[in-house]
Structures are given as structure tokens and as C-alpha cells.
Amino acid sequence: MNNKQLISRDIELFYNKASEETRLEKGMGIFEFERIKALIEKYIAVSPSKIIDVGGGTGKYSEWLAKKGHTVHLVEPVSKHIKIARSRANKLKNKFSVHLGESRKLPFPNNYADLVILHGPLYHLQNREDRYLTICEAKRVLKSGGIILGFAINYTASTLVGLLNGLIHKKSFFEMCKEELTTGKHNPPDDYPWLLAEAFYHRPEQLKDEFINQGLTHLDTYAVEGMVWLDKNFFTNISDHKKRKTLLALIQLTEKDSYLLSFSPHMMIAVQEK
Template sequence: MSEVVRNYYENNAEYEWERLNNPYSKVEFLSTIRLFEKYLPVTGHVCDVGSGPGRYSTWLLKQGYKVTLFEISQKELDIAASRILELGLQAEAYICDNATNMHVLSDETYDAVLVMGPLYHILDDCDRSKIIRDTSRILKKGGVAIFAYINSWGALKAGVTEFSEEFRDLNHLNKYLGELKLDENQGFTECYFSTPVKALEEITQGGFEIVSYAGTESFLAGMRPEITRLYKEDRIVYDHLLQVASESSELPQYRDATEHLHIVARKK
């Protein structure tokens, strides 16, 4: 992961804490928490690789897990440490480093590992494979990992309402049917967009068996403007939609066409 990515998160540290509070991204947060509740071990030590400002680490600490935060941005880690301290909680460790440098983490240490961010930005196939193999290495046998990808199929759907002007170029539109590797001038920073087929193959080749996968926006994918409107105008409908969407994020009719793809895998 490059300095371009590090600088982006250093400059947007507070935004990353608030992002999961916005009306549309809230479904991503709730769907992810449901995956934690369903698939993570009841107790144990979790390594949150790409922890950002600690939104998920904080939730895990509240549930009694021991948590190590591993993050490329020191500012993000500082926000996480401050929030965790305010809540009277304590993380096991805060490590500021690139996800491609996970060699600093010991073998077979963690009961679960979250990799929910780094793979969004790794353009090199070998580097992504290294992160996945290192995740397997630091997990205990039978441990669970959750890997997050940006899904190009879901981004295509979202683009209709969020950045349709890009689709004046038919060739660019067609690129969303496969992998996309964008530099900082093409994406919000350096970005890697995968497809469910490719992402599942990468995880399997990294020494994992697939347990399940989810599209975290579920049937609400690509509906940011409408969901934001409902949040403001009809909170009952909004709350009901969030509940059902988060509960149905693993259903095959939804999960392949959402912006965020979460893969639950177990170390063989």
C-alpha cells in the first residue's frame, strides 16, 4: 500500500469515523456487525487489520474481545485510542504499519482477523495474496477471517445515481464488469475493485475455506439518494429497511451486486 493511500487516510481521519454514521453507510455497519455475531468465536483475540479509527474494534472491545488494531494511518489510530479510552476500554496493542508488513505479527496468535479495508487499495495481485497468506499465518488453526472488497458490479449499480457522467465513455462503463485498478486521479485514492468470483478465488488460494459471503448494502445497494431521503422524511420506513437489509445481506439474490463484499473464511 502506497504513501498515496496513507496520505488519504491521514487527511480524512475524522471522516472515516463519521462515515458509518451516514444514513446509507449505516446498513454496511449493521450488516457487518451481524456477520460478527454470527461467525466470530464467542471470545478471543482479534486483530483488526486496517482498523481505521476503530469503529469495529470499539464494538468488539465492548463485547469483551481482546483487540489489536493494525492501521496504516497514525491519525486514525490516535482517534481510535482516544475513543477507546473515553469508553473506559483498553486495546491489546496499536500498530501503525502497512498491511503488506504483517510479518511483525506472530504466527497463530489470533482467534479471528478482520481485513476490512486494505484490499480496497492493493493494486498488485502478489501483494494482495501476501496479505491473505499472512492473515492465515497469524490465525490459529480453525480461526475465522473476514475480508472486505469493493465490488465492481455493485459500484456499477451505484454509479447510475452517484457518478453517471463517467459513463459517457462506454469503454469505461464496461470496465466495471471486471476488475478495476484506479490510480489517485481516477478514484478517491488508489483503488482496487474486484468481482465476487475473483475475490472468492483469491481467498481460497490463500489457504482458506469459504464459510459465507455478504453484500453489506443488500437490496439497498445503489440507492443512496433515496435512503437518505427516507432517513429525513420517514424514519419508520428507513429503520425497517435497514433491519431487513442487514438481515438479508448473505442472500444470493443480493450479495453479488453491492458496493462492499465481505467474505467470511476459515483457516484450513
């Protein structure tokens, strides 16, 4: 990746082919969107807040936060997403700003934000040094007492999916899983072009260490989907009022259980600058 490229060509190609705009409108994405909004709301201490949404895609979370009256700045490295986000922002009374950029060099002054959300950088940066720079930048722009929310993919994510759908028995898929489980590095095989591009999948304790090693105070680590997605009839049951209540109760009961975090495809860490 040269200095002029904000992200690797493989990641940009993946998002140019995929539809990040519609991902949160179907399947597990619907549940993920609602769940992440609920987790973010736990950490909005003042209103209005200054919020930086790093790797915020096409701006769906930025739009939601702006509609709540917050001052929101979206930073995103994919040009395709920037165009959609700007169109989305321009339709709002309380517009959010949109910046083509990336997590290792944020266009904001020191001690600026009440909340920094790291949506994609932690898993799209395979090298630890790049994640280190990302966390340092988030800390730099954060006010004293401010919060960073970082989203990560669990190192078990592909393996669990592979066990459920039988792909674990395909040699190339299993080799990919072995690399994720041992090194955290996700490199999709050529015969699975629909899988996420190159990424890093964290162990829960590793995610925590990357933040506290930068002098940040760990508040909590949450399971995003938790275990409920393992329900074999998840999509039917999450639409049923009574069964949905049971699934949500299970998430609330287990969302911070460190022994169960690895059952959740995604995690969210909350840390504070004190």
C-alpha cells in the first residue's frame, strides 16, 4: 500500500463489489444495526456530543446520531461510500460532515471529541503497528474523560460459521480458519471471493490489551450478537415478539461475560481517557 492509498486495493475492491449500503437492511445486518445502536447509546454521556465516526461506511450510524442532535463527523477511506454518505448528510437538517480519510491520521485537533467510534479500522488493519497508530490517533482527538468504542471481529467467527454450514470440511476454508485461530490474520481463499477481504480477527483479551497498552482505561467489552445467532431458527424467532424477548434477555444476561465472548462474531470494547 503506497502513501496515496488510504486502504489496500483488496479491501477497496471488496467494498466496491459489495453493498455496504444495503448490508444493514437484510439478514443478520438488521439485528446488528439495532444492537450496535443500543450499545453506542450506553456511552453517550452528554447531549449534544461531538462524535467522530471512523470507518463509518455510508453513514447510517452518523445519520442516526445526527438526528439525535449530536455534532457528527464521518471519516471513511472508500470513495464509493463517501458519495453515498454525502448524499445522506445533505438530506438532514442537522448535517454530519463527511471526510475522505483513514484512522491513522484524523483531521481533527487534540482534545476535540466526546466520543470516537472505530467501526472498521481494528479489523481492516492486519498489522499491529497500524492498529497502534489508530488507537493513538483516537486517543489524541479525545477529550479528557472521553470514550472510545472499538468494534472487532472475533477470532472464532469464521470457524463457528463453518461448523454451522459445513464449510469447515472444505480444505481451503479450514486452512483459513486455522490461520485466524492461531495468528488472527484473515486471508480469504480465492475460491471464496464473497468472504470479507484481508482482516484481523481479535481474541477478546488481545483487543483489551491493545487499548490499555496505550494508557486507556478499560470499561467493558461487549458481545454484539452474543450467542443468539446460533439459534437454528434465529431469523424466524427474532421476528416473533415473545421469542425475541427471550433472545434479547439472553444477550443482556451474557453480553459482558468474558467466558462467552468468543461465541459472538463481533465485539465492542469501551475505553476511557482519564
